[in-house]
Amino acid sequence: MPFSRLAPLTLAAFLALYVVWGSTYLVIRIGVESWPPLLMAGIRFLLAGSLVLAYLVWKRTPWPNARQLGGAALLGVLMPAIGNGLVTVAEREVSSGAAALVIATVPLFTLLFARWFGHRSRPLEWAGMALGVLGIALLNLGSSLSASPRGAALLILASAGWALGSAWSKKLPQPAGAMGSAWIMICGGLALVASSFAVGERLAAWPGVEGWAALLYLTVFGSMIAYSAYLHLLKTVSAAAATSYAYVNPVIAVLLGAVFLGEHVGVHEMLAMMVIVTAVVLISWRR
Template sequence: MPPPSLPAVVMSTASAPAPAVALSPLLIACLAATWIIWGSTYLAIRFALESFPPFFGMGTRFLLAGALLLGWARWRGAAWPERRQWWHALIVGALMVGGGMGGTAYAEQSVGSGLVVAFIAIIPLMITLLNRLWGVRPAPGELAGIAVGLCGVLLLTRGAGFAASPVGLLAIVIACLTWSLGSVLSQRRLPLAAGAMGFASEMLGGGAVLLVLAALSGEQPQWPTPLAAGAWLYLVVFGSLIAFNAYMMLLALAPAGLASSYTFVNPLIAMLLGVALGGETITHYEWFAAGIILTGVVLLLYGRRDH
């Protein structure tokens, strides 16, 4: 699962200069987890799709991960979320996990994982625009990043991968919009329970919504192949549990800019893995478009840091 929204994290520390941080072995391990594991989850989703339909596969993944995280949080003494917080978790989970991750998996049925994650790099730009509804005005540098990023997305959608699958393009657009909206609502209107309990309740709510979507769409899971089963377990353990906790550790120990560096590393990792291990084809034009998107994200980060 992709992490909490980047702009909100950076915004909370925008007025303070980034302190110098020594890259301890712990920080290096956490960075490796957010860069490599999150970047590899998109290829793992594609492998899991061999046996698990998109909504069923993602729904069961997040239900199991949410249950494990909830049990761990309770064992550590965390209080149960209040009823209001459960409702918030259901709404946010429906948008971020149901729409965001469900739409991503659906898109990967017809679009390469590397191209999907290159498109997903636009999410920080979308969140910045949505925050405008709550009076958060982008700085000039952020506006430049948004403009450059949107140009990159326009170029990417005209490439061979998305042009061959209008349905896949629509699915990933919906995924990015719902993920961005859920991120902003969780920050502005629908706060979750604190800590791991809030994330667990969001995964449980989103997983339940995905299983409802799977039933409504008539998905029929198959007996999993070894590759699909291994990919699904990888998503549960490494994607939904280890990488997220590594990200939270980074937020506690490192500047937000360093913690958020996954935003422009994940697309490169995913595209390289898709070509090397998934047999995907990415044209020079699509690599160029992805580079434009990542340039926009870097400009956005730099513009917010100086705001």
């Protein structure tokens, strides 16, 4: 459907994903300088989900049933906890631009998982997947990821977790509307905080202004606004359209990282970005 025919709320949701999520890679990179990564991600989602839930309770929104809460818990583990938590951990070792480039492969994983739910892949989609794998290989030849195999592995696992949650969300029972966003963020936040305690994360020092500002931005814009926008798009447009943020986020993240953090963008990174974005375009292409 052409953008001119989309509802204003849907257009606003696309804008939030394209711009806000593209900037969150930079903000996460700043935040992990002050916060343990799993703890920061857990607080972010717990706070965002609790604020949304408190508003919905005040509005007397109907409470979800047990099956819906179970679906929200599963999606919370797959998307905020695995999909975002592992990105936050990886950004202690890799640049924000490189992280965004790997996460741009989410539509490739989404296509794979969609086959479990009855989607039949077209030849063009398989070509896009092959091109995406080539893009990841090129990215690993560059300086950003080759120095951190662990960071690269965490980012690929994050992409797979987010993609599985995105594909499964079409089938799982879950709370409707903002109630679903709230519970998914709360469940993901609880899983992240539990993981933080399990691995023994500790605050080395009380975060400064930059650390608190990063947490506030990620809570309000990256979670309450952009995450709710993504769940809205998953319910109102196709999965391919909902994951189209993957075209734009890497470019924004690479530019912001280069401008504000002085991150190096080499030939391998630029070539990988073009290959990965082309692969995503092929996968999402419709006549």
